[in-house]
Amino acid sequence: MTSVGQALKRKEDPRMITGRGYYTEDIQLPGMLYAVIVRSPEAHATITSIDTSAAKERDGVVAVYTGEDLAGDFAGPLPMVWAPPGVEINTPEHWPLKRGEVKHVGDPVAVVVATSRTAAFDAADDVIVDYDPKPVVVDPEQALEDGSPLVWDSFGTNKTHEWAVAGGDFEAAEAEAEVTVEARYVNHRTSGAPIEPRCSVAEARAEKLTLYSTTQIPHIARFVLSGMLGIAEDKLRVVAPDVGGGFGAKLQVYAEEALVLALAKRLGRPVKWTETRSEHMTTSHHGRDQISYVTLTAKRDGTVTGCRARIIADLGAYQQLLTPFIPTLGFPVMGGCYAIPSIDLHFTGVFTNKMPTDAIRGAGRPEATYWIELTMDKLARELGMDPLELRRKNFVRKEQFPFETALGIVYDSGDYHGSLDRLLENFDLDEFRSEQAGLREQGIHRGVGFSTYVEVCGLAPSRAVGPQGVGLQAAFYESANVRVTPTGSAIVYSGISPHGQGLDTSFAQIAGDILGIDPQNVEILHGDTDQGAWGWDTYGSRSLSVGGEALARAARKVQDKAKRICAALLEAAPEDIELTDGKYQVKGSPDKSMTMAEISGAAHIPPAELPADIEPGLEESSFYDPENFVFPFGAHACVVDVDAETGKVSVVRYVAVDDCGPAINPMLIDGQVHGGITHAIGQALYEQVVYDEDGQLVTGTFVDYALPTAAEVPGFETDRTETPSPTNSLGVKGIGEAGTIAATPAVTAAVMDALQPLGVLWLDMPLTPVRVYEAIQAAQGNGAGPPSSQQGVRLDEHGRGSAGSGPTAPDEGGAS
């Protein structure tokens, strides 16, 4: 029996759920020191003086450093790695500690190192920094206006860059359009908010530095940090121990990682820095913060002829690793599941006095799905057409795959009609509509929203994403090394770096089946640059379709060798050896067989019968760079109830049909879908990073940054279709981000459907009670309605920016 396709329980769970995981914060090294960062309470200011004398006097304090003190410790600043051909991106120097000016609340200005974390915390309070405040801008559209305060005087503008891509003739489509719809969408700022905040421990032993860090990208981090520190890559080891969730927030090389390395090197003692939750909310990069102006053109019969989007992306105050690239990352699927002959996209990046944005939860693609799906709904209303019928009319048809879009992107495989059909088998729309009508008569406002999505993941392919493609200065292949031990267990080294996805299990299933070994005896190792395979780590739902394929290829090489060994020992031809139920046997002679343990024993301790031309050992590696992306897709339906009196929205049902190719482990897929949808419900209804007009962060704790809990989400109903990708031999696509990419338009559309009888036509996320209530009031002719965006809010004079009387983050937004 094969294990692929089985809902194997997660191999990693017993240690995680019994408190025996090994996280960075668990690391205690002899003589370890603790660093605490002094951060700016100002959103924009000149540093006029820093007085560290009182802090240095504190018991236990070993050192206090400012940016000036450490100026010589870094060979280069924190990098940004996108260099699109022909486009200049304004990129300010970004040093781990700031000199001269601070650009957002939480900007690091000094670091205290002490023998205990509490001593360092207390001493950080004693560092006296004087600031001369400068004008602040927090709204990206205001930042683009003439006369706006400038985040960086040296650039003379807040615009960071423009980037455009187009295919087909949108102008002609617009000129000939029988119907045109336009809309403005706001995808507000969000946080990754993993359970485990960031933590980094650095150790210097002789010439060698080691960094243990809560990172999704140990290999990329070593590459970048060795350059920043001016040391050879072999002199730096980066280890990602158990990592408690990333959601993109740990797809970064952070100032604190460079700092602890520099401090450990300078002080000759291990140094640990642990992020507080307030620091996470303030200075772990944010996501989204995008405004999109979208136009769809169509014929009266519903045929969509063109799609244009003008996108303004608020990048915050600096360019982090991928900051300007992220809004662009969704471009391959900005036409959605639809065969649209002309697509015209234009992106403008903007500096503001806020924390930089970067990859969070879907990174660029949720924004794309949100506006294409909701604009399709709007077009349907304009045409008086059923929104699902409009989708069916424009779906890329099954027989058109591989389908080249107007932008030259090739969608690998799909069956969009099939997934919508499957959704409607699970969700009886006629029954819902009649139930809805009955409820409306009772004054209950129930609505349904749909999202038929396609996403792009599996980054790779290097040729499309790397320097010759869109211009990331990196490659994106993966590698794996598969080793069978003398007793028949397998050790697999993967270049990807899982942090909660369950890949220790799904990878073991793939390798186990190919090798003929029980997955329980396949150990997946990863996340250590001094151990095993080189790789480009985990993000963008790439682990399975790129890393899993590399692993499968290496495992097949091992299987081939095992067959040769088996053939030699059983006196058969290698091509006559087949692997059945964990046994390598001679075709037609089931009594002549060997287990992998027997074969591997012979490989490691060769018997006389083994020909000399078979090398000893049983270990192979593979490198794999895909030819194309993979394009998971699906259809989701969300049902909400809106309490029209209070504006409160409750998600009462959620049905998701996803297609990520053949399932390796259906339970892991369900888990990923559940988490992704929860994130999207969070963005649509609850979560928002809010800065006030002075650039102060209002949502510095989980009291104000309202992550949904189990009480806020329904039991999810999931189903799958399985359309293999031709891109890799496993046929797999990705599933890590599908839910978060698919669900925000479904939730939003459901609320709009519920509110339709009340005359509310549109409302930006997050659909909070007060905003829904005020929109209803405005639609009924009472009051002006809610503002379209909450950035730069002015709070009531009594307002502590807090829900209820919960603790509110100190203005310093962190550890000062």
Next chain:
Amino acid sequence: MITAPFDYETPETLDEAVRMLHENGEDAKLLAGGHSLLPLMKLRLAAPTLLVDLRLVPGLHHIQRENGSWRIGALARHADLQDTPELGVASAAAKQIADQQVRNRGTIGGSLAHGDPASDLPAVLVALEGEVSAQGRNGLRTIPAGELFQDYLTTALAHDEVITEVRLPATDGWGYGYEKFTRRAEDWAMVGVCALVKKGADGSCEDVRVGLTNMGSTPLRATAAEQALRGGSLDGDSIASAAEHAAEGTDPPGDLNATPDYKRHLARVLTRRALVAAAQA
């Protein structure tokens, strides 16, 4: 997320606790559950230099009925109240506090002494016209609900006084409802309403109480709504029209999630709902 330095004591008698509070002045704080105080300390919004933990002081955990009232020890947990449905609205409100982990730690005395108008139990105490006993240097005194809450996080308790017991009148013959409006189940109330209704033999409204959570710097009574309903008929229309008065005289602060007008609107809606529930009982 790391507190300022502080000392920690665990007195074994009330007198000892009071003495410690007295000797250490305003910088000493009582710990009685800690689910309000500790988060403030971790954010360094509060920095007491001494915590006096009541956990070893005996005789503060009871919930018992005596004559016409309930005597509840100051260290009775929210979970204990939740598990004592005979308490009526106090139990119903306790069940809605935060999440089960908080309810397992938080205490009624701690919640009332903290004086947070967004907490649920203060408005319940006010609506029930209960009282607390407080032990100070000069002995035990009784503070009626109406005098306990003086301003935002400010009560009539002296800094060296300890709430020992909460007394709530038994509500035999009364119906009740506690309506709490939150974004998420675990949140503080954006607005909460505690309603109690006593029906006359003819089905009319013999008496009524309405307490408001988070509608001002202290828990409030919606006296105008009460007056509109008291002594009159008790039906959907009369309740709806009385509830329209629920926010009269209130000046709630706005915050990230609610404008003052929206909170006043919520107070009216929730008062109606709570009264309907109370009248049905």
